[in-house]
Every structure is written in C-alpha cells, then in structure tokens.
Amino acid sequence: xxxVLMPGARRPRPAVVRGxxxxxxxxIVGPVRWLLARRNRPVLVGLAFVVxxxxxxxxxxxxxxxxxxxxxxxxxxxxxxxxxxxxxxxxSFSYAVYFAAGAYGAGVSVTSFHASxxxxxxxxxAIACLIALITGLPLFRxxxxxxxxxxxxxLEVTSLVVSAASPLGASGGLEIPITPxxxxxxxxxxxxxxxxxxxxxxxxxxxxxGVWWILRTRTGLYLRAIRDDPVAAEAFGIRTTWWKxxxxxxxxxxxxVAGGLYAMAALFVDPNTVLSIPFSVLIVLVAVLGxxxxxxxxxxxxxxxxxxxxxxxxxxxxxxxxxxxxxxGIVIILVxxxxxxxxxxxxxxxATALRRAGARVKGVRPW
Amino acid sequence: MVMLRAQGxxxxxxxxxxxRDVTFELGxxxxxxxxxxxxAGKTTLFGVIxxxxxxxxxxxxxxxxxxxxxxxxxxxxxxxARTFQITRAWRSLTVMEHVExxxxxxxxxxxxARARAAELCGSVGLSDVQHRLARELPLGQQRRMExxxxxxxxxxxxxxxxxxxxxxxxxxxxxxxLISALPxxxxxxxxxxxxxxxxxxxxxxxxxLDHGVLIAVGPPAEVARDPTVLAAYLGDAHVTP
Ligand SMILES: Nc1ncnc2c1ncn2[C@@H]1O[C@H](COP(=O)(O)OP(=O)(O)OP(=O)(O)O)[C@@H](O)[C@H]1O
Ligand SMILES: [Mg+2]
Numbered sequence: 115x116x117x118v119l120m121p122g123a124r125r126p127r128p129a130v131v132r133g134x135x136x137x138x139x140x141x142i143v144g145p146v147r148w149l150l151a152r153r154n155r156p157v158l159v160g161l162a163f164v165v166x167x168x169x170x171x172x173x174x175x176x177x178x179x180x181x182x183x184x185x186x187x188x189x190x191x192x193x194x195x196x197x198x199x200x201x202x203x204x205x206s207f208s209y210a211v212y213f214a215a216g217a218y219g220a221g222v223s224v225t226s227f228h229a230s231x232x233x234x235x236x237x238x239x240a241i242a243c244l245i246a247l248i249t250g251l252p253l254f255r256x257x258x259x260x261x262x263x264x265x266x267x268x269l270e271v272t273s274l275v276v277s278a279a280s281p282l283g284a285s286g287g288l289e290i291p292i293t294p295x296x297x298x299x300x301x302x303x304x305x306x307x308x309x310x311x312x313x314x315x316x317x318x319x320x321x322x323x324g325v326w327w328i329l330r331t332r333t334g335l336y337l338r339a340i341r342d343d344p345v346a347a348e349a350f351g352i353r354t355t356w357w358k359x360x361x362x363x364x365x366x367x368x369x370x371v372a373g374g375l376y377a378m379a380a381l382f383v384d385p386n387t388v389l390s391i392p393f394s395v396l397i398v399l400v401a402v403l404g405x406x407x408x409x410x411x412x413x414x415x416x417x418x419x420x421x422x423x424x425x426x427x428x429x430x431x432x433x434x435x436x437x438x439x440x441x442x443g444i445v446i447i448l449v450x451x452x453x454x455x456x457x458x459x460x461x462x463x464x465a466t467a468l469r470r471a472g473a474r475v476k477g478v479r480p481w
Numbered sequence: 482m483v484m485l486r487a488q489g490x491x492x493x494x495x496x497x498x499x500x501r502d503v504t505f506e507l508g509x510x511x512x513x514x515x516x517x518x519x520x521a522g523k524t525t526l527f528g529v530i531x532x533x534x535x536x537x538x539x540x541x542x543x544x545x546x547x548x549x550x551x552x553x554x555x556x557x558x559x560x561x562a563r564t565f566q567i568t569r570a571w572r573s574l575t576v577m578e579h580v581e582x583x584x585x586x587x588x589x590x591x592x593x594a595r596a597r598a599a600e601l602c603g604s605v606g607l608s609d610v611q612h613r614l615a616r617e618l619p620l621g622q623q624r625r626m627e628x629x630x631x632x633x634x635x636x637x638x639x640x641x642x643x644x645x646x647x648x649x650x651x652x653x654x655x656x657x658x659l660i661s662a663l664p665x666x667x668x669x670x671x672x673x674x675x676x677x678x679x680x681x682x683x684x685x686x687x688x689x690l691d692h693g694v695l696i697a698v699g700p701p702a703e704v705a706r707d708p709t710v711l712a713a714y715l716g717d718a719h720v721t722p
Contacts, residue, residue: 332585335574339582342571349531349569350634351557351586407573 163319170308179307180379181424185416186314187376190321190368192400192412197325197365199398200407201334203341204358208249208265209369210394211272212242216370217377217388218276220300221288226281231290231300231378238370243363250362254355266391273389287384290377300378310379317375318413321368326409328364337361341407369397403449405456414457418449482544484509484638484669485530490539490549492525492693499525501693503539507638507671507686510664514680514701515673517690518713523673524566526690527640530671531563532556543638557586562636564627566643566673570615576626577602577611583633594633601629605659621652628659632668639663641672645679657683677714681705689713 149158170179195209216238223234245268253264277285293299302309328334336357339347344354377383387393396419404415423442453460485507492500499522507513515523528534529541532553541549543559551559562583571579580601584594602611605625610618615626624644631639641660645653661683663670674680681687681701689697689704691713697704704710 332582332591335578335582335585338573339571342573343569345533345553346565346569346571348553349533349557349563349565350583350630351554352582353552353554 159322163315167312167315170311176305176307179311181421183307183311183314183375183379184424185420186311186318187372188397188400188420189413189416190314190317191372192397192404192416193318193321193325194365194368195397196401196407196412197328197337198358198361200401200405200411201329201341202337202358202361204254204362205262205398206265206362207262207391207394207398208245208268208272209366209397210389211245211269212238212366212369213373213376213393213397214272214276214383214385214388215239215242215245216373217383218282218288218373219370220374220377221283221290221383222281224290224293224299225288230298231374232298235371235374238374239367242366242370246362246366247359250359251355254358254362266394269389269391269394273385276385276389283384285385287382287386288377290381290383292381300375301381307379310375313375314372317368317371322409322413324367329409333357333360333364338407399446403446403453403456405458408456408458411456411458418457419446482509483507483542484544486542487526487530488540488542490526490529490541491537492522492529492534493537498693500529500536500690503690503693503695505688505695505698507669510667510669511685512661512664512670512672512680512683514677514684514687515671515690516675516677516680516687517673518675520692521690522693523690524642525693527563527642527671527673530556530638531561531640557634560635560637561640562631562634562638563640564624564631564642564644566646568620568623568627570623570626572614572616574615575612576607576615576618576622576629579615579626579630580633583630587634598629598633601633605629606655621648624648625656625659628656636668638669638671641670643673643675645674645676653679677705 148154149161169182191209191213195206198204198206216235219234219236219238219241220231221234223229223231223237227233249264249268253261256264276282282288293301295302297309336347336352339350339352340354340357347354373383373388376388400415400419401412402415403419404413405411422445426441449457483506487506488504490500490503491498503522503526515526517523525534529536529549532551532555536549539549540547543556543561546559548556548559571582574582577595577598580598581591581594584597584601585591589597599608599611602608605628607622607625607629610622615623618626624647628641628644631641644660645656648656657679660670660672672680672684684701687697687699687701687704688695689707689710691709696709696713697707699707
C-alpha cells in the first residue's frame with residue numbers, strides 16, 4: 115500500500131545508493147549532490163572559475179568580455195570594501211581614491227617613466243595602503259557616520275588635487291599611449307578583451323580567497339565584534355582603532371590593482387570618472403545590494419549592477435537612451451525594497467522555493 | 482598582596498557626583514559583594530576599575546601598577562574581566578564565538594581557544610546552545626554566556642554587574658553556585674547586587690555604596706546590622722523609632 119501523503123508532508127526520500135548500479139538520472143544526482151555539499155564548496159567555486167575562465171571560447175564577443183571584465187573589477191574592489199564596511203561596519207567612500215591610485219599609477223608609469231604599468235600598480239597599492247593607514251588612524255576615533263563623511267572629504271580633496279596636477283593630465287584626463295602588446299606592458303589588441311577579462315577574473319579569484327582566509331582568522335571575528343558592539347569589543351581586549359586600521363589597509367589592496375587594469379583596458383583615466391562621487395558610491399552600492407557582510411555579496415551585486423548599467427548603455431535604441439539612469443534607478447530601488455538585507459539575504463527564501471519546486475529532483479539541495 | 486586598591490576615587494557626570502572619595506582594597510581571591518540602592522554608583526565604580534569611565538580624581542592600583550584612566554582593552558589584557566548590567570552580546574556571533582573571541586584576545590591560538598571555549602560553555606551549562614546566536618537566547622543564558630566570556634580572558638579580577646538580576650530563583654541559585662567556586666581558581670570576584678540575601682551567604686566581604694559614598698565595608702553579618710546601611714536601604718525615617 116502506498117503511504118498517503120498529507121499536503122505539505124515530506125515525501126519519503128528514496129535512499130540514494132552510491133556505486134555503479136544506479137540509473138542514469140541518479141548517476142548525475144550523486145556527483146551534483148556531492149558538489150553542492152557545504153564542505154565541498156571550494157571545489158564548486160574552483161570549477162566555476164575554470165568555467166568562467168574558459169567561457170570566452172564559447173560566448174566570446176568584445177561586448178560580453180568588456181562587461182564581464184568590468185564586473186570582475188568592481189567585484190574585487192567591492193570585496194575589499196566589504197571587509198571594512200560590511201564586516202567591520204565602517205562605511206568608507208574613499209575606495210575610489212584607492213582605485214584611482216592604481217589607475218593613475220599604471221598610467222603615469224607608462225607616460226612619464228616609460229616603465230611597465232605593473233610598477234605603477236605596485237606603487238598604487240603602496241600609496242593606497244599609506245592613505246588608508248594615515249587617514250584611518252585618526253579618523254577611526256570618530257563615530258561611524260563622521261568617519262563616512264570624512265572619507266567623502268578625502269575623495270573630494272583628492273579629486274581637486276588630481277584635477278590640478280598636470281603630470282596626471284589634470285581635469286582633462288591622462289591618455290595612455292599605445293606600446294607593444296604583451297602581459298608586461300598590459301596592452302593588447304583593442305579587438306580582443308579576453309586578456310583583461312582573464313586578468314580581472316584572476317584578481318577576483320585571489321581577492322575572494324584572501325577575504326575568505328582573513329574572515330577565518332581572528333581578524334574576521336574581531337571585525338564582526340567591533341561592528342556589532344565596539345564597547346564590548348574593547349572590554350575584551352580588542353583595540354578597535356588598531357583593528358579597524360588593519361582592516362582598512364588590507365581591504366584597500368584590491369582597489370588599486372583593479373584600477374590599474376581598468377585604466378590599461380581603457381588607455382585613459384580621468385578624475386571626473388574615477389574620482390567622482392557616483393563612482394565611489396557604485397563601489398559601496400555593489401556590496402550593499404549584493405549583501406553587506408557576506409562573502410559573495412559584492413560578486414552578486416557587481417554582476418547585477420554592472421551588467422545592467424553596461425547593457426542599458428549599449429542596448430537602448432537612440433531615443434530611449436536617456437532613460438538609462440531611470441531604469442537603472444528603478445531596479446536599484448526595487449532591489450532595495452524587496453531585498454533590504456541584500457540579494458544574498460534572500461538565499462533561504464529562494465532555497466525553500468527551489469526545494470519545494472524541485473522536490474521531485476530526488477533531494478538535491480540547491481544550497 | 483593587595484589585588485586592587487582604590488584611594489579617594491571620585492567621578493562626576495556634569496552635575497551628578499556619581500562617586501565621592503571612594504577608598505577600599507580587595508585583598509586577593511575571594512568574593513566581594515558591592516551593594517547599594519539604585520544610582521548608588523556601583524556600575525560607575527566598575528567602569529573606573531575596568532577602564533572606560535574617567536575618574537575626576539583619586540588613585541587606583543592593580544597589583545603594584547597605578548592604573549587609573551587605563552583603557553578597557555588594557556584592563557582586559559591585564560586580567561580584569563567584566564559582565565554588563567544590560568547584557569552586551571554581539572549580534573552576529575554565536576555563544577561559542579563570544580567565548581572564543583575572549584580566549585583568542587587573551588593570547589591563545591585559535592585551536593586552543595576553541596577547545597577552551599567549548600569547555601567553558603560546558604561549565605556554565607550552555608553546551609546545548611553553544612552554536613546559537615547569543616542574542617537569541619533568554620536572559621538567563623545570556624548572563625551565563627557573559628560569565629563564560631569573562632572567564633575566557635583568564636582574569637584575576639572578575640567584575641559581575643548584577644549578574645543575577647532578572648533570573649528565576651533556580652537560575653540564580655545555579656549561578657551563585659558557579660560563582661562561589663571561582664575563588665578556588667584564584668579569581669577575585671566583585672559582584673554587585675540589589676538583593677542582599679542572594680550574595681550575603683557567599684560573600685566574605687561586603688562593600689556598601691550610597692549616593693556615591695562608601696558607607697560600610699566588612700563581613701556580611703556585621704554590615705547587615707550596620708545602622709547606616711539599614712538607613713540607606715530603608716530610608717532615614719526607619720532609623721529613629
Ligand atoms: N554616563 C553617564 N552620564 C551621566 N550620568 C551618569 C552616567 N552614568 C551614570 N550616571 C549617573 O551616576 C549615578 C550612578 O549611576 P550608576 O549606574 O553607577 O549606579 P548603580 O549603582 O549602578 O545603579 P543601578 O543599581 O541602577 O544599576 C546615577 O545618578 C546615574 O544617573
Ligand atoms: Mg548599575
């Protein structure tokens with residue numbers, strides 16, 4: 115006799131037998147389930163990166179690669195931001211400054227020193243870390259919202275200074291001359307965006323790994339405690355100012371590297387773009403929409419925001435092109451309304467929905 | 482050796498004199514009860530001892546160090562741990578992570594800290610809920626978490642701010658038992674409490690604060706008979722029949 119199932123009751127799951135004597139359907143289910151298990155997450159992520167890295171062979175196309183490159187650049191920058199902002203609770207608007215440090219570093223090393231842009235990116239990282247440290251130590255004594263305002267001021271000051279600096283191209287921007295193609299010169303055929311996409315993907319992978327590792331060390335634990343209740347954190351021996359400064363310095367590192375790649379891909383960098391408030395807000399927005407203080411939030415946020423922004427710019431027909439900011443704004447408001455904790459916070463809801471819908475797919479858990 | 486010595490400590494918050502010329506010493510491991518009515522200055526005194534509250538004048542020695550005005554993190558690292566009258570749990574941390582954090586902050590490696598945290602969760606009876614978010618637990622369990630977290634620092638002085646408030650009689654009884662075992666681990670406990678009956682049986686010395694003034698210090702039986710103490714608690718009208 116077949117058991118009568120009450121509505122909503124769990125269907126008894128057929129035991130999945132490991133081994134050769136499985137039907138072809140469950141032959142797929144086995145490995146899929148293994149891959150989706152929490153402890154095998156690194157394998158899944160590694161696979162995803164390999165697939166993404168090979169994707170230009172299949173999806174190809176200059177437009178697609180350019181957009182994907184931008185996604186990786188913003189995702190990496192925002193991943194860093196999220197370490198201090200999402201986990202440490204210190205909302206900073208000066209990551210555009212760190213980004214610009216790498217962008218201008220790369221540009222200037224080519225224009226003024228005829229050196230490899232990598233040298234400039236290295237210098238950009240050093241400068242960004244220095245700015246993060248010397249602004250962080252005094253600023254972290256401020257209450258959080260004053261800190262945010264102070265970082266906006268840093269952005270404005272940097273923008274003013276750069277706009278007046280002729281070796282940096284002043285307000286007109288810095289054009290980077292064409293040099294022989296290669297990985298060392300970070301210049302490639304303008305018809306082929308694959309190298310930059312692969313470099314961006316590499317940066318994203320390294321950044322993800324770095325953030326994941328830091329979150330596992332005591333630094334991650336301290337940062338969460340500082341964000342949740344700094345007074346209690348101090349009462350248990352944590353020097354909050356010091357740890358926030360550590361987080362600020364470490365978390366700024368991806369930004370200048372991303373900025374360097376970004377500048378070399380465009381062969382141009384100007385203060386009205388990278389040192390603008392919209393640009394610095396975008397870095398924050400990506401993390402907030404994706405999910406503050408979640409490892410994958412910035413990646414999801416960047417994929418959504420950048421793809422949307424870029425595709426709107428490319429695809430809207432002539433007359434409708436003025437609507438781009440409107441549509442972009444509406445989507446962001448909708449995400450804010452329905453996923454107030456970021457898209458990733460909706461994971462349990464989505465998981466439940468998928469599980470219900472796919473109960474027939476023999477107990478494969480989507481998460 | 483004297484563990485803690487306060488000499489003429491005064492604290493002012495604007496127009497409020499929260500502590501006035503407070504002088505006392507805690508000899509060594511043992512249980513000291515700090516009692517006094519609402520607003521007497523108990524929490525303020527804890528703030529001065531553990532850093533964070535600025536004294537307007539006075540001196541404070543911890544061992545042979547002059548420590549008045551030290552930072553909370555310095556106090557924590559030197560062996561002063563505390564709990565909070567209004568519990569302060571970190572929103573996104575589990576019970577275990579709270580305890581582990583304190584152990585790591587005291588200098589233990591991550592692995593050793595985890596082992597010690599598990600052990601401490603067990604000793605305060607929180608093993609079953611150690612992987613839950615501390616904020617989601619009932620008050621009684623949050624108070625025990627706070628004690629485990631404080632113990633994880635490996636303190637020589639433990640400040641318990643109304644650790645028994647809001648607990649059921651059974652919970653309070655269990656906690657009193659736990660606390661009374663601490664001096665045998667070389668820990669000096671200073672505990673504040675409104676209800677004298679709860680701490681009198683375990684305290685070996687009672688300090689009484691009233692309106693920022695230390696009005697009595699001594700063994701529980703003596704203090705309980707002290708007319709000034711009775712007056713502070715019952716109001717002046719009851720002193721003169
Ligand atoms: N940060 C502060 N700013 C201003 N006044 C304060 C502050 N903290 C405490 N006070 C005042 O100092 C006095 C002592 O307060 P305290 O909290 O130390 O008392 P308490 O003995 O712990 O009282 P309770 O039993 O209610 O916890 C009170 O009058 C209180 O209002
Ligand atoms: Mg109090």
